[in-house]
Amino acid sequence: MAKVIGGVFTSHVPAIGGAIHRGAQNEPYWKPFFDAWPPVREWLGEQVPDVVIMFYNDHGLNFFLDKMPTFAIGAAAQYRNEDEGWGLPPFPVPPGHPELSWAIIEKLVAEEFDITTCQDMLVDHAASIPLALAWPDREAPVKIVPIAINTVQHPLPSAKRCLALGRAVGKALAEWQGDETIMVMGTGGLSHQLDGERAGFMNPEYDLFCMDNLSADPDALTRHSVHEIVELSGTQGVEILNWIAARGALGDKVHEVSRSYHIPISNTAAAVMVLETEAARAAGNAGAEKTAELA
Numbered sequence: 001m002a003k004v005i006g007g008v009f010t011s012h013v014p015a016i017g018g019a020i021h022r023g024a025q026n027e028p029y030w031k032p033f034f035d036a037w038p039p040v041r042e043w044l045g046e047q048v049p050d051v052v053i054m055f056y057n058d059h060g061l062n063f064f065l066d067k068m069p070t071f072a073i074g075a076a077a078q079y080r081n082e083d084e085g086w087g088l089p090p091f092p093v094p095p096g097h098p099e100l101s102w103a104i105i106e107k108l109v110a111e112e113f114d115i116t117t118c119q120d121m122l123v124d125h126a127a128s129i130p131l132a133l134a135w136p137d138r139e140a141p142v143k144i145v146p147i148a149i150n151t152v153q154h155p156l157p158s159a160k161r162c163l164a165l166g167r168a169v170g171k172a173l174a175e176w177q178g179d180e181t182i183m184v185m186g187t188g189g190l191s192h193q194l195d196g197e198r199a200g201f202m203n204p205e206y207d208l209f210c211m212d213n214l215s216a217d218p219d220a221l222t223r224h225s226v227h228e229i230v231e232l233s234g235t236q237g238v239e240i241l242n243w244i245a246a247r248g249a250l251g252d253k254v255h256e257v258s259r260s261y262h263i264p265i266s267n268t269a270a271a272v273m274v275l276e277t278e279a280a281r282a283a284g285n286a287g288a289e290k291t292a293e294l295a
């Protein structure tokens with residue numbers, strides 16, 4: 001039976017990809033952000049996930065403003081990153097897991113979510129950079145199921161709806177009969193606004209509210225409307241919707257393993273968190289022992 005171990009939550013600013021390509025991780029500007037990752041990698045080394053359910057938003061690579069699904073799920077065997085115009089070489093993208101994708105899709109439709117299924121899908125920096133941070137210097141040794149949430153073109157789904165989507169994904173994972181070790185990622189945020197009169201806006205107080213409640217009381221994050229979240233967090237800070245959905249897939253009780261918060265990275269409040277499920281905590285570092293046996 002599959003095991004859901006927890007989730008990694010992170011900002012996904014394109015400039016992080018530039019820092020990776022330049023080898024700038026230890027420069028004073030970048031070091032506080034990259035220092036968040038050794039504890040994440042230590043946890044991944046203990047838990048050894050096989051599959052990543054990736055909750056993120058597309059920024060115009062696969063979906064543009066003329067066609068913008070509220071929720072879109074990849075059901076492909078392969079995905080790829082392409083030039084997004086940031087001057088970054090495309091990042092490697094691990095293979096898909098179409099059987100699990102379709103199991104999630106079947107469950108979501110049965111739970112009355114009207115989703116878009118994508119058997120051909122590009123995934124942008126919001127998915128590829130977090131994977132590159134988690135597994136630097138190599139292609140992530142996992143299969144992925146990408147779930148794209150519209151955080152770009154209004155009307156956006158509510159935080160309540162995104163949490164419900166994540167919880168429905170969690171039900172699908174609980175029913176999945178495979179033996180994989182599964183984790184989620186939620187990427188984006190935290191507070192930032194890239195344009196308009198409030199360009200440069202960040203809100204550490206709201207970011208702290210989100211991080212404090214993500215593990216123990218994610219429903220607290222759904223008490224704000226999307227427009228209230230935009231006011232609190234900035235027009236792009238609303239990417240917290242991806243974190244909320246990912247959290248929903250982890251069940252009621254999770255434990256915070258690590259947390260980092262740093263301002264600014266490219267006008268963005270940059271945060272990294274790891275939450276671990278009760279089941280993973282109870283199992284201890286059985287995954288590391290499994291790896292040691294295989295070595």
Ligand SMILES: [Fe+2]
Nearest residue numbers: 012126188239
């Ligand atoms: Fe973004």
